Amino acid sequence: MIEVRELRRVFGGVVALDGVTLTLAEGERRAVIGPNGAGKTTMINMLAGETAPTAGTIRLAGRDITRMRPWQRARLGLAHVYQRTELFASLSARDNVGLAVAAHRGPYRVFRAVPRAEYAEGEAVLGRVGLAGRESVAARDLSHGERRQLELAVALAQRPRVLLLDEPTAGMSPLETARITELIAGLDRTLTILIVEHDMDVVFRLADRVTVLHEGRVIADGTAADVRGDMRVHDVYLGKAVTVA
Amino acid sequence: MSPELVFQQALNGLSFGALLFILASGLSLVFGMMDVVNLAHGAFYMLGAYVALSVVQSTGSFWLAMLAAPLALGLLGFVLEPLLLRRLRGRHLDQVLLTIGVSLVIVDVIGQVWGREVRSLSAPAGLDGSVTLIGGVYPVYRLFVMAFGVALAAAMAVVYRRTRVGMLIRAGVQDAEMLGALGVNTNRLFASTFATGAALAGLAGVIAAPVFGVQPGMDTDPGLLYSLVVVVVGGLGTLSGAVAGSVLVGPADTFGKVLFQDVALAVIFAIVALVLLLKPTGLLGRIRIAR
Amino acid sequence: MRPLLRWALVAAAAVALVTFPYWSAPWVSRFATTLVRDALILAMFALSLDLLVGRAGMPSLGHAAFFGAGAYAAGITGQRLGTDQLPVTLGAAALVGALLAVVIGVLVVRSEGIFFLMLTLALAQIVFAIAFQWTALTGGSNGLSGVGRPVLAGIDFSAPDLMYVLVAVTFVLAALVIWGLARSPYGRALSGVRENERRMRALGYDTARLRLSAFVIAGTIAGIAGALSAYSTRFVSAQDAGLANSVRAFVTVLVGGAGTLGGPIVGSALVSLIERVVPSLLPTDLRISEAILGLVFIGFVLFARQGMVGLGRSAYYRVQHR
Numbered sequence: 001m002i003e004v005r006e007l008r009r010v011f012g013g014v015v016a017l018d019g020v021t022l023t024l025a026e027g028e029r030r031a032v033i034g035p036n037g038a039g040k041t042t043m044i045n046m047l048a049g050e051t052a053p054t055a056g057t058i059r060l061a062g063r064d065i066t067r068m069r070p071w072q073r074a075r076l077g078l079a080h081v082y083q084r085t086e087l088f089a090s091l092s093a094r095d096n097v098g099l100a101v102a103a104h105r106g107p108y109r110v111f112r113a114v115p116r117a118e119y120a121e122g123e124a125v126l127g128r129v130g131l132a133g134r135e136s137v138a139a140r141d142l143s144h145g146e147r148r149q150l151e152l153a154v155a156l157a158q159r160p161r162v163l164l165l166d167e168p169t170a171g172m173s174p175l176e177t178a179r180i181t182e183l184i185a186g187l188d189r190t191l192t193i194l195i196v197e198h199d200m201d202v203v204f205r206l207a208d209r210v211t212v213l214h215e216g217r218v219i220a221d222g223t224a225a226d227v228r229g230d231m232r233v234h235d236v237y238l239g240k241a242v243t244v245a
Numbered sequence: 246m247s248p249e250l251v252f253q254q255a256l257n258g259l260s261f262g263a264l265l266f267i268l269a270s271g272l273s274l275v276f277g278m279m280d281v282v283n284l285a286h287g288a289f290y291m292l293g294a295y296v297a298l299s300v301v302q303s304t305g306s307f308w309l310a311m312l313a314a315p316l317a318l319g320l321l322g323f324v325l326e327p328l329l330l331r332r333l334r335g336r337h338l339d340q341v342l343l344t345i346g347v348s349l350v351i352v353d354v355i356g357q358v359w360g361r362e363v364r365s366l367s368a369p370a371g372l373d374g375s376v377t378l379i380g381g382v383y384p385v386y387r388l389f390v391m392a393f394g395v396a397l398a399a400a401m402a403v404v405y406r407r408t409r410v411g412m413l414i415r416a417g418v419q420d421a422e423m424l425g426a427l428g429v430n431t432n433r434l435f436a437s438t439f440a441t442g443a444a445l446a447g448l449a450g451v452i453a454a455p456v457f458g459v460q461p462g463m464d465t466d467p468g469l470l471y472s473l474v475v476v477v478v479g480g481l482g483t484l485s486g487a488v489a490g491s492v493l494v495g496p497a498d499t500f501g502k503v504l505f506q507d508v509a510l511a512v513i514f515a516i517v518a519l520v521l522l523l524k525p526t527g528l529l530g531r532i533r534i535a536r
Numbered sequence: 537m538r539p540l541l542r543w544a545l546v547a548a549a550a551v552a553l554v555t556f557p558y559w560s561a562p563w564v565s566r567f568a569t570t571l572v573r574d575a576l577i578l579a580m581f582a583l584s585l586d587l588l589v590g591r592a593g594m595p596s597l598g599h600a601a602f603f604g605a606g607a608y609a610a611g612i613t614g615q616r617l618g619t620d621q622l623p624v625t626l627g628a629a630a631l632v633g634a635l636l637a638v639v640i641g642v643l644v645v646r647s648e649g650i651f652f653l654m655l656t657l658a659l660a661q662i663v664f665a666i667a668f669q670w671t672a673l674t675g676g677s678n679g680l681s682g683v684g685r686p687v688l689a690g691i692d693f694s695a696p697d698l699m700y701v702l703v704a705v706t707f708v709l710a711a712l713v714i715w716g717l718a719r720s721p722y723g724r725a726l727s728g729v730r731e732n733e734r735r736m737r738a739l740g741y742d743t744a745r746l747r748l749s750a751f752v753i754a755g756t757i758a759g760i761a762g763a764l765s766a767y768s769t770r771f772v773s774a775q776d777a778g779l780a781n782s783v784r785a786f787v788t789v790l791v792g793g794a795g796t797l798g799g800p801i802v803g804s805a806l807v808s809l810i811e812r813v814v815p816s817l818l819p820t821d822l823r824i825s826e827a828i829l830g831l832v833f834i835g836f837v838l839f840a841r842q843g844m845v846g847l848g849r850s851a852y853y854r855v856q857h858r
Binding site (some may be wrong): 282322329332333337338339341342343345346347348350352353354355356465470473474477498504508510511515518520521522 | 649651653660661668778826827831841
């Protein structure tokens with residue numbers, strides 16, 4: 001479904017990503033982990049189209065999307081949940097999701113109000129992420145955890161084929177983290193998910209396969225169990241809390 | 246066009262360019278340091294000319310006016326910055342809007358205090374004659390303007406590159422918040438910068454008065470509009486940008502008016518638009534990434 | 537408030553507005569009709585600008601270019617084609633406003649913030665310069681005089697009361713259009729572009745095209761407002777396309793409250809009051825209405841950025857949540 005080949009990104013003198021290759025099958029849940037600075041966010045930004053690669057290619061369902069802009073990739077079914085919350089602050093949760101729902105219906109409907117069916121779809125998504133009852137609240141008035149939930153709702157409302165999650169549980173309480181994790185776990189299996197995470201519990205709960213990045217390169221790639229036992233990964237994470245079975 | 250005419254127009258263009266430099270440098274400085282496009286810059290320019298008018302009327306001395314006007318405008322700027330702009334620190338667009346309001350007030354007050362007729366200011370004695378140059382006579386005053394512009398640019402370059410103040414300015418153009426973190430009193434720095442910008446505009450008003458007159462509407466034409474043109478073309482925020490812009494726009498405008506007459510103004514702004522599209526920071530400009 | 541009741545009130549207000557000269561005759565002078573008429577033209581102009589500034593987040597300081605272009609178009613087509621027919625001249629104004637907005641819009645929509653502001657200012661100045669200097673077409677610095685009387689279905693609208701009705705009806709229609717836009721998915725998309733353009737692109741919206749469309753709609757309505765101005769004064773000045781006029785509209789939007797329907801309307805009432813009524817309250821040799829406007833504007837930018845509508849809302853909430 002997603003094929004990344006020799007992806008490279010150089011910023012000035014810094015090599016953020018140094019020839020990363022990975023492949024995701026349709027419906028696969030892949031976690032990308034690694035210490036800070038390993039290049040995880042850079043990679044996601046390149047997948048989303050926000051940053052152009054210095055070298056390498058990206059294919060989505062066989063199609064070369066390396067040069068495509070974010071909005072073109074969105075139309076092909078790619079959804080991106082940012083590391084830092086990127087919502088429409090003064091708009092209500094309902095409108096935030098509504099924009100995502102309307103995106104694939106075309107925004108140039110000028111003289112009628114938003115159709116009921118669309119509202120219903122939006123409210124359904126909000127319900128799924130646990131924001132039922134908070135539809136009318138402005139995004140900036142939501143709590144941090146609720147905003148991350150809304151982020152996920154907006155992405156899901158796009159009806160994506162591929163979901164890119166950049167640290168979705170960052171800054172969340174254990175309760176909120178558990179809720180979001182179960183939510184993601186319960187997502188439809190036709191959805192391909194790539195998730196960048198620091199929280200190992202989340203990784204082990206969700207991932208089919210895990211890719212470990214270090215200094216811009218892939219140092220390990222396998223099932224969660226494989227990676228857990230890989231000594232190189234332990235070395236790289238020395239000092240970090242990793243639950244070893 | 247005869248060679249004499251070309252030469253004359255070239256001199257006109259250069260003296261206009263010198264004037265534009267004096268005018269635009271203040272706008273560029275304020276933008277570079279504070280990320281604010283001071284839309285009251287033209288009003289400051291206008292006020293400088295009118296203050297000069299009064300000073301000359303009461304004392305008869307043009308030179309005194311050349312001192313008094315920048316001083317007065319500098320004081321005004323020094324007061325306005327903390328009074329108004331500082332409250333909106335970080336809200337750059339709102340600061341720009343604020344300067345629109347300031348402009349409205351100043352221009353109207355000028356009209357009320359000094360009247361709305363066209364006034365004039367003569368060049369000072371000693372500079373009001375003409376000199377014989379290649380193929381014709383040329384006003385001494387315009388040569389003076391050119392010399393003054395060059396001298397000012399040189400002086401500013403020296404200050405900019407060789408003094409501590411200049412270093413602060415250069416650093417501030419890069420990153421003013423960082424300066425604050427390093428212990429520099431940014432409040433005073435910003436107030437002084439804004440005051441200097443205003444003073445330069447006032448100075449330009451005095452110097453331009455014998456050439457362009459003193460009348461309603463001068464805040465926009467030539468005031469604000471030409472400063473914007475120079476600063477956008479040459480480069481926002483840098484001294485070299487202001488120089489480059491003035492040297493380009495001055496002669497271009499002069500020759501444009503001679504050759505194209507009616508369409509000249511449109512052409513000038515078309516060039517502005519083009520530059521803004523291709524290189525928004527201008528030919529030699531730099532801006533901080535500000536939000 | 538029940539929707540039906542609200543609709544009834546709005547309809548009643550609209551009718552009262554349109555028929556103002558007739559029922560107010562016993563109490564107010566002709567001056568009042570002229571004042572309200574001009575305020576409505578400003579309101580329409582400001583409403584169109586607010587679509588850009590308040591809704592789409594595009595701070596334009598060159599909106600008068602379209603107002604002026606529309607005014608000239610109405611006057612010039614009337615004179616050149618020898619017609620007084622309203623559909624022709626008004627249609628020309630709308631068309632010219634739209635076309636100019638496309639030309640300028642294509643150049644400006646990829647800029648943001650302060651650069652967008654300066655770019656719109658510069659481009660509007662080109663339009664102004666052309667109007668000011670193309671004497672053969674526009675009358676140059678003398679302006680275009682003798683703008684024809686607008687005629688529709690045999691009715692000559694140049695009589696003061698009828699002119700008012702024409703302006704008021706057009707205003708109500710324009711307000712309805714903008715209101716409809718605001719509530720629609722399109723309006724919401726514009727708000728999205730304002731709030732977070734990056735996210736809109738990530739969702740799949742072509743934000744440049746959205747902005748351009750908003751720019752064109754705003755330019756068209758501004759052009760129509762300009763035409764109305766030309767009809768009412770029978771004159772078009774180059775200043776109609778000038779910076780001062782753009783500033784005036786911007787001030788109106790901000791002071792009233794950007795991003796709301798009522799804002800530009802309330803703002804135009806205040807601005808008209810300051811420009812027209814205040815001078816008559818001051819001694820005749822004290823002409824500082826622009827300075828007062830400037831001070832009011834500064835006050836709002838500093839202390840009441842959300843404008844009068846914003847102030848009203850805060851007061852309302854404070855009362856509600858006592």
